[in-house]
Amino acid sequence: MKRRWTLYDPRLAWLLVAPVLLLLIFFLVLPIAVMAAYTFFTFVTAGVETSALTTANWHEFLTDSYYAGFLLKTLRVGAITALLCGVLGYFPAYFIWATTFKHKWLLLLLLIVPFWISFTIRTFSWINILGEQGVINVALLKLGIISEPLPMLYNEGAVILGMLHFLLPYMILNVYVSLEGIDRTLISAARSMGCTSAQAFREVTLPLSLPGLAAGLLLCFVLAAGSYVTPQLLGSGRDALFGNLIYDTIMSELNWPMGATLSIVLFLVLGFFAAIYTRFMGMSQIVKGLGG
Amino acid sequence: MKARRKEEGRWAWRLTGLVTVCVYIFMFAPIVATVILSFNASMFGGFPMTGFSLQWYGKLMANEPVLAAFRTSLWIALVTSAVTTAIGVVTSFALVRFEFRGKQALSTLVILPALVPETILGVGLLVLIKAVDQPRTMLLLVLGHILLAVPYVVLITQARMVGIRRVYEEAALSLGASRFSSFREITLPLLIPAVVGGALLAFTISFDNTSASLFWRPAGVETMPTQILSMLKISISPEINALGTVMILVTVGIPLLGGLILQSLTRLKRRDEPKEEAR
Numbered sequence: 001m002k003r004r005w006t007l008y009d010p011r012l013a014w015l016l017v018a019p020v021l022l023l024l025i026f027f028l029v030l031p032i033a034v035m036a037a038y039t040f041f042t043f044v045t046a047g048v049e050t051s052a053l054t055t056a057n058w059h060e061f062l063t064d065s066y067y068a069g070f071l072l073k074t075l076r077v078g079a080i081t082a083l084l085c086g087v088l089g090y091f092p093a094y095f096i097w098a099t100t101f102k103h104k105w106l107l108l109l110l111l112i113v114p115f116w117i118s119f120t121i122r123t124f125s126w127i128n129i130l131g132e133q134g135v136i137n138v139a140l141l142k143l144g145i146i147s148e149p150l151p152m153l154y155n156e157g158a159v160i161l162g163m164l165h166f167l168l169p170y171m172i173l174n175v176y177v178s179l180e181g182i183d184r185t186l187i188s189a190a191r192s193m194g195c196t197s198a199q200a201f202r203e204v205t206l207p208l209s210l211p212g213l214a215a216g217l218l219l220c221f222v223l224a225a226g227s228y229v230t231p232q233l234l235g236s237g238r239d240a241l242f243g244n245l246i247y248d249t250i251m252s253e254l255n256w257p258m259g260a261t262l263s264i265v266l267f268l269v270l271g272f273f274a275a276i277y278t279r280f281m282g283m284s285q286i287v288k289g290l291g292g
Numbered sequence: 293m294k295a296r297r298k299e300e301g302r303w304a305w306r307l308t309g310l311v312t313v314c315v316y317i318f319m320f321a322p323i324v325a326t327v328i329l330s331f332n333a334s335m336f337g338g339f340p341m342t343g344f345s346l347q348w349y350g351k352l353m354a355n356e357p358v359l360a361a362f363r364t365s366l367w368i369a370l371v372t373s374a375v376t377t378a379i380g381v382v383t384s385f386a387l388v389r390f391e392f393r394g395k396q397a398l399s400t401l402v403i404l405p406a407l408v409p410e411t412i413l414g415v416g417l418l419v420l421i422k423a424v425d426q427p428r429t430m431l432l433l434v435l436g437h438i439l440l441a442v443p444y445v446v447l448i449t450q451a452r453m454v455g456i457r458r459v460y461e462e463a464a465l466s467l468g469a470s471r472f473s474s475f476r477e478i479t480l481p482l483l484i485p486a487v488v489g490g491a492l493l494a495f496t497i498s499f500d501n502t503s504a505s506l507f508w509r510p511a512g513v514e515t516m517p518t519q520i521l522s523m524l525k526i527s528i529s530p531e532i533n534a535l536g537t538v539m540i541l542v543t544v545g546i547p548l549l550g551g552l553i554l555q556s557l558t559r560l561k562r563r564d565e566p567k568e569e570a571r
Binding site: 013014028029030095115142169 | 411
């Protein structure tokens with residue numbers, strides 16, 4: 001029996017989403033599923049493993065404090081970065097929202113420009129600021145304030161700074177989008193009822209902008225905790241994060257089952273935080289923040 | 293009392309402005325320093341400036357690996373941008389106009405590639421092709437880039453599509469237009485800003501991609517970012533600063549140009565509209 005096609009036929013919809021669905025299945029869902037299976041494979045030697053099932057990888061991960069240390073450090077660095085982003089990003093977002101400056105679009109454009117500049121270039125450009133021959137050291141040496149270049153590069157601070165640099169626009173845009181959604185008459189109402197501007201901010205503006213702030217925090221945390229390039233370029237070997245550990249396990253040690261285990265761990269841990277977030281906030285705010 | 297409160301508010305506002313200025317300086321100082329240093333005559337990639345010179349740009353133009361990586365990245369980004377935009381527009385059309393089971397799940401799944409760390413996506417795909425014993429190919433790299441760009445294109449086109457009322461399309465259909473021509477003649481023109489924006493974003497996402505490309509690139513192939521990364525492993529030379537400046541010009545210049553063209557296009561259209569009404 002053949003049914004006639006209606007105007008908004010679900011079958012046509014499935015046809016339209018087929019390309020994206022296939023892509024998502026073969027490049028996102030299936031890889032993660034196979035990776036999950038790989039965590040139970042047996043590692044023989046570099047690049048070789050058998051499909052004999054074992055829990056050795058999980059056992060190693062759970063008992064060796066080396067991995068737990070890495071995970072904790074990564075979460076700590078991610079949390080510090082996200083919090084700094086939140087604090088430093090709120091001011092510009094509020095400023096752009098509240099300013100009466102005529103060319104507001106310019107301030108917003110300047111926030112989007114960094115997205116267009118290669119992430120690798122933005123990261124290595126910090127070497128020109130913090131390095132031994134960077135702006136700060138050369139200036140301080142010239143002024144005679146220091147006699148030896150300060151070692152500012154290749155430590156955890158530099159890594160956090162680099163991540164802050166690439167994550168701040170995400171945070172500012174997220175908070176800004178959420179501020180834009182506030183009905184401004186509410187603030188006028190609060191003021192006319194006798195609130196000071198500080199009270200109006202604390203009681204009206206801040207609570208209403210929290211969803212954007214929360215979305216920004218989650219995004220910054222996830223992106224920071226999953227980063228690979230920034231610790232590689234601005235950190236020393238000791239500042240490697242979980243992403244670097246995964247890369248080395250797979251690309252250098254060729255220990256695929258362990259690499260898969262570590263990837264799944266990172267996926268589950270970050271997914272856990274994202275799940276907590278969506279439990280309370282839903283997905284819509286993240287969607288708004290990403291789509292601009 | 294009131295005056296003091298007002299004074300407090302003014303100080304808070306000044307502090308906000310000050311932090312804002314600092315954040316903008318923080319975001320652009322390293323980039324400016326890199327651009328300035330690319331013109332340094334010194335042999336070393338750093339301050340102080342010893343004179344103005346274009347020699348590093350000359351060196352760059354003669355650097356065959358860099359040029360090859362640039363061409364590779366350009367091709368990948370162009371293909372990614374074209375394919376992603378096509379897929380993205382069609383997907384948004386389905387997600388906005390149609391009701392079907394699993395729609396909610398699909399729209400969540402579509403943005404996942406933007407939220408899952410690239411390292412995990414990178415490893416996952418490698419494990420999959422290792423499991424089925426396939427080599428890493430250029431096609432794989434391009435499809436991977438499409439995966440990474442798809443969420444952004446879908447989000448951008450979806451936002452615009454919601455604003456286009458379906459009665460326009462339905463009017464065309466009732467006047468005898470085919471499904472395809474109503475989409476091409478009505479929906480697509482109205483969607484153009486989002487299409488251009490999405491295409492540009494997809495281009496930059498692909499051109500910029502580092503972490504995932506490190507995993508996915510076929511043996512011996514370097515994209516621009518991975519080439520920069522391997523150059524940085526040796527040392528930070530002035531040539532890298534020049535390379536960075538060229539890249540900034542390309543990746544900032546193209547979207548700005550696109551935006552300007554788009555703006556003048558809509559302005560032209562607006563100028564035409566009243567005339568049509570007068571007729």
